[in-house]
Amino acid sequence: MLRLEKRPNPSQAWGYLAPILAVITTMIGGGVMFALLGKDPFEAIRTIFYDPLFSEFAWYYRPQLLIKGAPLILIAIGLSMGFRAGIWNIGAEGQYIIGAICGAGAALSVYPLDSVFIFPVMILFGAIGGFAWAMIPAILKTKFGTNEILVSLMLVYVAEQLLASMSLGLMKNPEGFGFPGSRNLQQYASAHNAELWTGTAIHMGVVFALISVIFAYIMLARHQMGFHIRLTGESPKAAKFAGVNPNKLVIYCLGFSGALAGLAGMFEVAGPSGQISIDFNVGYGFTAIIVAFLGRLNPFGIMLAGLLMALTYIGGEIAQSSLGLPSAAIQALQGMLLFFLLALDMLTNFKIKLAKAEVRI
Amino acid sequence: MDLSAISPTLLVASLMVAATPILLAAIGELVVEKSGVLNLGVEGMMITGAFSGFAAAVLTGSPMVGFLCAAIGGAALSVIFAILTQYFLSNQVATGLALTLFGLGLSAMLGQSYVGIKPPVSAKLDLPLISDIPVIGPILFSHDFTVYAALTLVTGVWFFLKYTRGGLILRAVGESHDAAHALGYKVVRVRILAIMFGGGCAGLGGAALSLVRVPQWTEGMTAGAGWIALAIVVFASWKPARVLLGAYLFGGVAVLQLNLQAAGVSIPVEYLSMSPYLITIIVLVVMSTNRAKSALNAPAALGRVFHASR
Numbered sequence: 146m147l148r149l150e151k152r153p154n155p156s157q158a159w160g161y162l163a164p165i166l167a168v169i170t171t172m173i174g175g176g177v178m179f180a181l182l183g184k185d186p187f188e189a190i191r192t193i194f195y196d197p198l199f200s201e202f203a204w205y206y207r208p209q210l211l212i213k214g215a216p217l218i219l220i221a222i223g224l225s226m227g228f229r230a231g232i233w234n235i236g237a238e239g240q241y242i243i244g245a246i247c248g249a250g251a252a253l254s255v256y257p258l259d260s261v262f263i264f265p266v267m268i269l270f271g272a273i274g275g276f277a278w279a280m281i282p283a284i285l286k287t288k289f290g291t292n293e294i295l296v297s298l299m300l301v302y303v304a305e306q307l308l309a310s311m312s313l314g315l316m317k318n319p320e321g322f323g324f325p326g327s328r329n330l331q332q333y334a335s336a337h338n339a340e341l342w343t344g345t346a347i348h349m350g351v352v353f354a355l356i357s358v359i360f361a362y363i364m365l366a367r368h369q370m371g372f373h374i375r376l377t378g379e380s381p382k383a384a385k386f387a388g389v390n391p392n393k394l395v396i397y398c399l400g401f402s403g404a405l406a407g408l409a410g411m412f413e414v415a416g417p418s419g420q421i422s423i424d425f426n427v428g429y430g431f432t433a434i435i436v437a438f439l440g441r442l443n444p445f446g447i448m449l450a451g452l453l454m455a456l457t458y459i460g461g462e463i464a465q466s467s468l469g470l471p472s473a474a475i476q477a478l479q480g481m482l483l484f485f486l487l488a489l490d491m492l493t494n495f496k497i498k499l500a501k502a503e504v505r506i
Numbered sequence: 507m508d509l510s511a512i513s514p515t516l517l518v519a520s521l522m523v524a525a526t527p528i529l530l531a532a533i534g535e536l537v538v539e540k541s542g543v544l545n546l547g548v549e550g551m552m553i554t555g556a557f558s559g560f561a562a563a564v565l566t567g568s569p570m571v572g573f574l575c576a577a578i579g580g581a582a583l584s585v586i587f588a589i590l591t592q593y594f595l596s597n598q599v600a601t602g603l604a605l606t607l608f609g610l611g612l613s614a615m616l617g618q619s620y621v622g623i624k625p626p627v628s629a630k631l632d633l634p635l636i637s638d639i640p641v642i643g644p645i646l647f648s649h650d651f652t653v654y655a656a657l658t659l660v661t662g663v664w665f666f667l668k669y670t671r672g673g674l675i676l677r678a679v680g681e682s683h684d685a686a687h688a689l690g691y692k693v694v695r696v697r698i699l700a701i702m703f704g705g706g707c708a709g710l711g712g713a714a715l716s717l718v719r720v721p722q723w724t725e726g727m728t729a730g731a732g733w734i735a736l737a738i739v740v741f742a743s744w745k746p747a748r749v750l751l752g753a754y755l756f757g758g759v760a761v762l763q764l765n766l767q768a769a770g771v772s773i774p775v776e777y778l779s780m781s782p783y784l785i786t787i788i789v790l791v792v793m794s795t796n797r798a799k800s801a802l803n804a805p806a807a808l809g810r811v812f813h814a815s816r
Contacts, residue, residue, distance in 0.1 A: 151813065233599055291794040295737045299783040302730045310776035434603055473614030480608025484586060487596035487604060
């Protein structure tokens with residue numbers, strides 16, 4: 146029989162190895178899944194993980210990596226702070242939607258005014274929108290001890306309904322021939338989150354994602370708040386004795402992740418998506434949870450994990466058109482990745498030992 | 507607007523149907539949490555059950571086979587959670603989330619060819635004379651199988667937890683896994699069985715949605731029902747009878763807002779559709795204000811990883 150023995154300290158080597166092994170096992174597991182669906186497993190895995198980077202049309206797909214990766218990284222960086230301290234914001238999807246509504250709302254309310262101040266104001270409103278939406282679970286948690294997991298998640302469905310209401314009502318394009326959806330911000334120069342350098346797909350959101358990674362790193366490594374977050378995660382009791390205020394931590398972690406999710410939504414609506422519409426949100430807020438874990442809750446890890454997850458999104462789209470793979474297959478694959486990662490994580494904290502057979506009477 | 511079109515009798519009858527999916531999922535999750543495990547994957551197991559039940563019912567033409575397969579489907583998915591949390595000692599919150607994401611993806615992937623198909627109709631109880639009694643008839647004697655199955659299950663769980671040895675062991679494991687282990691109970695085995703029971707119930711709840719309540723298959727059709735089931739367990743402070751109350755209360759809100767939509771109330775549809783989620787939040791807040799009282803009943807080992815070092 147096998148026996149688990151707790152390591153005195155988590156193994157650093159396995160900390161790095163587990164995510165890599167998880168990706169490899171997911172490729173195998175995903176291959177089996179696709180084979181069961183009647184697709185060629187090697188073809189499918191190659192299309193998803195290799196083609197977007199190195200195929201004939203890679204020049205088109207590579208910039209897409211940044212477009213899809215930026216919101217994932219932005220959201221996951223925020224989530225990772227809370228996850229470290231055991232504060233579970235899983236309603237990032239809702240904060241993303243509200244950020245987009247507030248950001249777009251700021252622009253649409255002054256349309257067609259032309260000013261350089263519009264875009265910065267939109268960024269501010271996007272962040273405030275996401276922040277405010279995240280403050281609902283945060284304040285309920287600190288004031289009444291309400292479970293933040295359930296409240297933040299419920300608010301996703303509320304936000305989705307609000308999004309539907311906005312795209313059918315208040316924000317509907319008056320010149321849209323009755324179609325649902327707002328004016329397209331890509332055609333409103335002052336509000337457009339355009340590429341900073343042509344052909345690179347680097348828009349303001351990508352820049353913010355990079356800044357957030359560096360900010361989070363400094364925060365965790367150098368700032369007292371980061372220390373409190375890490376301390377609470379590793380030993381809540383020690384944190385209590387050290388005088389960490391848990392309420393402050395809840396407000397900070399939820400607020401920070403909400404603001405980043407709101408920013409991600411705002412950059413998306415002003416750039417790649419262009420308009421508020423019923424199907425504006427595509428699940429970045431949920432996928433970011435996987436990104437945060439795959440990146441080991443480490444800012445630079447999250448950056449790599451975000452790009453990898455963006456890769457599977459793009460690869461999934463290619464596989465959908467070339468192999469007829471259902472679009473939801475990628476979601477299942479991403480879920481599978483998290484399973485393997487969580488399973489392999491055991492090796493970071495435990496040693497596997499061969500145990501002698503127990504005495505039986 | 508014509509509010510008089512809303513009949514109270516039909517309202518009660520339909521809220522029982524509306525509440526059944528959540529009731530089934532919630533009573534299963536209650537048993538899981540009583541064993542000290544927090545499975546946040548209810549939504550994923552529910553949608554898997556909704557799909558596997560729907561597919562089986564369409565393929566065989568029998569709703570009963572559908573319900574059976576739904577329970578098996580939900581339980582099968584929960585086995586992944588059981589293995590990860592009990593043998594690989596993974597974080598329960600993260601694993602539950604993974605289960606939900608995976609279940610939603612898997613069911614959407616497999617269910618593509620089932621969109622737009624009508625499932626076989628589940629038979630309704632129709633007793634001559636009794637079902638025709640005004641008020642009582644429609645409320646008590648004219649539902650489909652799931653409504654009664656859910657009520658039986660709630661009673662069964664209540665009895666099991668309160669009056670049987672098995673129930674006592676399950677609660678002991680949930681209160682203190684170390685003490686239960688020291689007494690020689692198989693903590694991991696008890697928890698795995700509880701998790702599978704919860705998965706089966708969530709699967710049944712999903713099938714009640716896809717075969718009876720809607721009845722149709724659409725991607726992501728559970729729309730948060732699994733999460734609401736989790737909230738109801740908290741609301742019920744882990745008591746089966748209050749799970750029933752919570753689920754019917756919620757069913758009432760869901761049906762009332764649909765009726766108000768149909769009656770053409772001047773509130774926009776989107777805001778009415780928000781109401782079940784908002785009310786869930788309010789209920790959670792009200793429950794947690796009385797923190798000392800509600801926490802008293804929470805299983806002490808809820809969400810904690812068990813590792814027998816000896």
